[in-house]
Amino acid sequence: MEIALIRVRTLDNIEAVDRHGPLIEKFFPGLRVKCYCIEDQPYGIHDARSEEIARPKVIKLAKKIEGSDAIIVSCAADPGVEELNEELPIPVIGAGKSLACISRTLGDSVGAITITDDVPDIVRRELGKHLLAWKKVEGVKTGIDLESEANFKNALNAAEELVRLGSPVIALACTGFSTIGIAPEICKKLGVPVVDPILAAGSVAYNLMLTREGWNSLKD
Amino acid sequence: MEIALIRVRTLDNIEAVDRHGPLIEKFFPGLRVKCYCIEDQPYGIHDARSEEIARPKVIKLAKKIEGSDAIIVSCAADPGVEELNEELPIPVIGAGKSLACISRTLGDSVGAITITDDVPDIVRRELGKHLLAWKKVEGVKTGIDLESEANFKNALNAAEELVRLGSPVIALACTGFSTIGIAPEICKKLGVPVVDPILAAGSVAYNLMLTREGWNSLKD
Numbered sequence: 037m038e039i040a041l042i043r044v045r046t047l048d049n050i051e052a053v054d055r056h057g058p059l060i061e062k063f064f065p066g067l068r069v070k071c072y073c074i075e076d077q078p079y080g081i082h083d084a085r086s087e088e089i090a091r092p093k094v095i096k097l098a099k100k101i102e103g104s105d106a107i108i109v110s111c112a113a114d115p116g117v118e119e120l121n122e123e124l125p126i127p128v129i130g131a132g133k134s135l136a137c138i139s140r141t142l143g144d145s146v147g148a149i150t151i152t153d154d155v156p157d158i159v160r161r162e163l164g165k166h167l168l169a170w171k172k173v174e175g176v177k178t179g180i181d182l183e184s185e186a187n188f189k190n191a192l193n194a195a196e197e198l199v200r201l202g203s204p205v206i207a208l209a210c211t212g213f214s215t216i217g218i219a220p221e222i223c224k225k226l227g228v229p230v231v232d233p234i235l236a237a238g239s240v241a242y243n244l245m246l247t248r249e250g251w252n253s254l255k256d
Numbered sequence: 257m258e259i260a261l262i263r264v265r266t267l268d269n270i271e272a273v274d275r276h277g278p279l280i281e282k283f284f285p286g287l288r289v290k291c292y293c294i295e296d297q298p299y300g301i302h303d304a305r306s307e308e309i310a311r312p313k314v315i316k317l318a319k320k321i322e323g324s325d326a327i328i329v330s331c332a333a334d335p336g337v338e339e340l341n342e343e344l345p346i347p348v349i350g351a352g353k354s355l356a357c358i359s360r361t362l363g364d365s366v367g368a369i370t371i372t373d374d375v376p377d378i379v380r381r382e383l384g385k386h387l388l389a390w391k392k393v394e395g396v397k398t399g400i401d402l403e404s405e406a407n408f409k410n411a412l413n414a415a416e417e418l419v420r421l422g423s424p425v426i427a428l429a430c431t432g433f434s435t436i437g438i439a440p441e442i443c444k445k446l447g448v449p450v451v452d453p454i455l456a457a458g459s460v461a462y463n464l465m466l467t468r469e470g471w472n473s474l475k476d
Binding site (some may be wrong): 218 | 443
């Protein structure tokens with residue numbers, strides 16, 4: 037099944053540098069991902085203003101995509117996802133809603149780490165009463181800041197604080213956490229289930245593929 | 257990762273006849289499933305009374321299981337799942353909650369087909385306002401009845417009626433639908449996403465495995 041993945045951060049040479057598509061292709065056999073990005077947002081989405089600017093760009097880009105069976109919007113704020121699902125004939129999967137749904141299935145209460153001054157609306161809404169606590173990673177203003185060694189450590193610390201507050205599950209509420217591959221590191225350090233937003237979105241797309249292509253589609 | 261899967265229907269020669277474990281192993285590389293079943297319920301769970309009888313048996317069985325990293329309870333009513341998650345140190349994943357969560361991520365409103373006179377409580381609760389409509393399969397009293405050709409057709413008809421009512425996504429609210437492998441057939445006939453409860457539960461377990469075993473755990 038062909039997936040179009042929309043990055044909300046402008047990337048040069050996107051096929052070479054994107055890590056979200058390869059992550060999905062590695063773990064979900066049969067999904068093929070083609071990566072796209074919106075224009076003129078090198079710092080991605082990191083606050084209400086940048087989200088507002090990105091939303092129409094995501095919608096415009098998604099409407100131009102051809103030959104895909106589903107679209108994944110790679111941002112935990114799910115910009116444009118609701119609108120696109122009303123307009124497009126193919127499913128549009130948001131990383132934020134996927135993250136919230138897998139997280140609440142893994143635990144009755146969930147702690148979320150973020151790069152923004154609040155939990156993205158869609159994640160808050162979909163977790164509902166299951167959102168126990170959340171924590172912004174110190175020293176981080178955009179997803180790109182996560183890529184420094186110091187902030188990787190700060191993200192581990194944020195998760196640790198949530199576990200100390202009693203979170204039995206950690207939700208990574210920014211797809212920048214997928215870029216730096218921190219989910220397994222948090223799990224190794226703290227021993228709790230950690231939900232990665234790109235793997236969550238990949239799981240939802242995979243469910244779609246498995247029923248669409250039939251159960252004999254993969255080799256036994 | 258080792259998964260214990262608990263069937264709520266008593267099966268002789270379970271390793272040979274179970275179809276839920278093999279379905280998960282086929283589509284989620286790295287998950288190994290060992291199948292168990294509760295005693296003295298050859299007709300499984302099919303109403304409030306049989307659910308009430310099964311719940312303590314599921315709990316008792318789950319507590320005796322050793323050497324597993326997670327447990328999947330293979331029933332859309334999630335009998336005992338909440339209690340077990342409070343008591344056991346390993347995650348216990350219910351097919352019902354998994355089904356509801358993947359379904360609501362795939363569409364804002366969901367139609368559910370059932371074998372019971374209502375939608376299982378956990379599915380109703382987790383879908384919330386996203387449950388658009390539901391339909392019991394005609395001619396079916398227990399999950400076993402799904403295995404006749406006539407009732408396979410009745411199940412297709414129930415899904416068709418929900419699509420006619422405007423359901424953009426069909427949730428299969430009984431793991432008996434997984435046994436007969438009807439998800440891809442509904443999808444082929446009606447062209448809408450269909451969510452299978454066993455694949456949904458497998459997806460949740462797979463997310464657990466991917467962060468626990470690290471992203472280098474599978475071959476590139």
